Amino acid sequence: MRIGLIAPPWFPVPPTGYGGTESVVDLLARGFADAGHQVLLAAAADSRCPVPQVPGLERADADLLGWTRSELHHVIRAYRALDGVDLIHDHTLAGPLYLYRPRATPVVTTVHNLLTPDLAEIYRVAAQETAVVAISRNQAANAPAIDFARVIHHGLDISDVPVGDGRGGYVCFLGRMNPDKGPAEAIRIARAAGIPLKIATKMRERTELEYFANVIKPMLGPDVELCGEVTAAEKYALLGGAVALLNPIQWAEPFGLVMIESLAAGTPVVGTPRGAAPEIVDDGVTGYLSADLDTLAAVLPRAARLDRRACRAAVEERFTATRMVRDHLRLYRDLLARGPAVRAAAAG
Numbered sequence: 001m002r003i004g005l006i007a008p009p010w011f012p013v014p015p016t017g018y019g020g021t022e023s024v025v026d027l028l029a030r031g032f033a034d035a036g037h038q039v040l041l042a043a044a045a046d047s048r049c050p051v052p053q054v055p056g057l058e059r060a061d062a063d064l065l066g067w068t069r070s071e072l073h074h075v076i077r078a079y080r081a082l083d084g085v086d087l088i089h090d091h092t093l094a095g096p097l098y099l100y101r102p103r104a105t106p107v108v109t110t111v112h113n114l115l116t117p118d119l120a121e122i123y124r125v126a127a128q129e130t131a132v133v134a135i136s137r138n139q140a141a142n143a144p145a146i147d148f149a150r151v152i153h154h155g156l157d158i159s160d161v162p163v164g165d166g167r168g169g170y171v172c173f174l175g176r177m178n179p180d181k182g183p184a185e186a187i188r189i190a191r192a193a194g195i196p197l198k199i200a201t202k203m204r205e206r207t208e209l210e211y212f213a214n215v216i217k218p219m220l221g222p223d224v225e226l227c228g229e230v231t232a233a234e235k236y237a238l239l240g241g242a243v244a245l246l247n248p249i250q251w252a253e254p255f256g257l258v259m260i261e262s263l264a265a266g267t268p269v270v271g272t273p274r275g276a277a278p279e280i281v282d283d284g285v286t287g288y289l290s291a292d293l294d295t296l297a298a299v300l301p302r303a304a305r306l307d308r309r310a311c312r313a314a315v316e317e318r319f320t321a322t323r324m325v326r327d328h329l330r331l332y333r334d335l336l337a338r339g340p341a342v343r344a345a346a347a348g
Contacts, residue, residue: 001032001037001038001086001087001329001332001333001336002037002038002040002084002085002086002087003032003037003038003039003040003085003086003087003088003089003332004039004040004041004042004078004082004085004087004088004089005025005028005029005039005040005041005042005043005088005089005091006042006043006075006078006079006082006088006089006090006091006092006095007021007022007025007041007042007043007044007047007091007092008021008022008071008074008091008092008093009043009044009057009058009059009060009070009071009073009074009092010044010059010060010061010070011044011059012043012044012046012047012048012059013025013026013029013041013043013044013047013048013049014026014047014048014049016231017202017229017230017231018176018202018229020112020154020257021091021112022043023257024091024110024112024154024257024324025041025043025049025091026049027155027156027157027321027324027325028089028324028325028328029041029049029051030049030050030051030157030321031321031322031324031325032051032325032328032329033050033051035325035329037329038052038085039051039052040052040053040054040081040082040085041053041054042054042057042074042077042078042081042082043057044057044058044059044060045057045058045059046059054077054078054081054082056077057074057077057078060073060074068093068094071092071093071094071095072094072098074092075090075092075094075095075098076098078095079095079098079101079102082102082105083102083105084102085102085105086105086336087105087106087107087108087332087335087336088101088102088105088106088107088108089107089108089109089110089328089332090107090108090109090130091109091110091112092109093113093119093122095107095109096109096122096123096126096130096132097122097125097126106131106332106335106336107129107130107131108130108131108132108133108149108328108331108332108335109123109126109130109131109132109133110132110133110135110152111123111132111133111134111135111139111254112135112254113254114251114252114253114254115139115142115143115146115254120143120145120146121145123143123146124143124145124146124147127146127147127148127149131149131150131331131335132146132147132148132149133148133149133150133151133152133331134146134148134150134151134152134254135151135152135153135154135254135255135276136151136153136254136255136275136276136279137151137276137279138252138254138275138276138278138279139151139252139254139255139275139276142252149331149335150327150331152324152327152328152331153255153276153279153318153319153324154255154257154260154319154324155260155319155320155321155322155323155324155325156257156260156261156264156315156319156320156321157320157321158264158312158315158316158320158321161236161261161264161265162236162240162265163240163264163265163266163308163309163312164236164237164239164240164241164242164265164266164267164308165240165241165266165308166240166241166242166243166244166266166267166304166308167241168241168242168243169195169196169243170195170196170197170198170225170241170242170243171186171190171193171195171196171197171198171242171243171244171245171246171270171300171303172197172198172199172200172238172239172242172244172245172246173186173197173198173199173200173201173245173246173247174199174200174201174230174235174238174239174245174258174261174262175201175202175247175258176201176202176203176208177201177202177203177208177209177211177212177216178207178208178211179211179215179250180249180250180251180253181249181250182246182247182248182249182250182271182272183199183201183216184215184216184219185248185250185272185293186199186246186247186248187216187219187220187224188293188297189246189248189270189293189296189297189300190223190224190246190297190300191221191223191224192293192294192297193297193298193300193301195243195300195301196223196224196225197223197224197225197246198224198225198227198238198242199224199225199226199227200227200228200229200230200234200235200238201226201227201228201229202229203228203229204229235261236261236264236265239261239262239265239267240265240266240267242262242267243267243300243301243303243304244267244268244269244270244287244300244303244304245258245259245262245267245268245269245270245271245287246270246271246296246300247259247262247269247270247271247272247277248270248271248272248293248296249271249272249274249275249277250272250274251274251275252274252275253274253275253276253277254275254276255275255276255280256275256276256277256280259271259277259280259281260280260315260319262311263280263281263286263287263311263312263314263315263319264311264312264315264319265311265312266308266309266311266312267308267311268286268287268288268303268306268308268311269281269286269287270287270288270289270296270299270300270303271287271289271296272289272290272291272296273289273290273291274291277289280319282314285306285307285310285314286306286310286311286314287303287306287311288300288302288303
């Protein structure tokens, strides 16, 4: 197949730091190419994914993350450049509603965001002409009006991820400096359990800086270490040495890559059962889930006794990049097998 991939414009593919969507697009592009397919990637100009790329797509200002104007400019140029491929997989928000695209070419889009009612309506309309992919069963269940083509969990390339021994004597938190991610709750849980906490976090945007200054900074003490934004190697070293990953999310996160990253390093996940967490963490086997913070503090020391091999095995069985690529290729083949006439009739 000739597959066109569209990544959002704000971060390179693969990302140098923060960028979960860009990491997924990178793995898909590499996986498709390794399987013998032709891939053309529309991504920020400084992307280093080793597949052919659409030239001249400038990287958008990260301070404008989520602004439709910046994304739409990127999308228009991307669709023009991808005219002639067999199928387009669009990972932007604006793209699925952009009408001036190759009409005979099937388009797939993945929902990487929380489906609020207004956003769900956008994807409901988009699903009339676009195959919409959910990234968890929880995400799909919370938007019953959308006719999802598939639920496809994210995956990881674990070939270079070492399994740590968890003997660092600390727990860790990885995520954006945002109240939805639960850094304040992580501090409270670790402190109540009497275990030092290391925080690796993205903290660049104004709202992130304000939340840190107003909420997190007053909570800091000698038992909490700020590690800043870490590289991939630093991230897995941090995870590998941790007793557990604290992931007390305060929102219905559609997936949560950090959880499978932690399990790949052999590190159990202790957090809240929101969003896709119960689809990833096997309670009592690869971590502990509870909505009660006191309960999480009580079980946190027990995480050190969980089998780290079971954590790794869970990723090997359910969350590899190979499985993710295979699931996507099956969807693509199904769409292409229907033929343009059938797709046009289905779109009304």
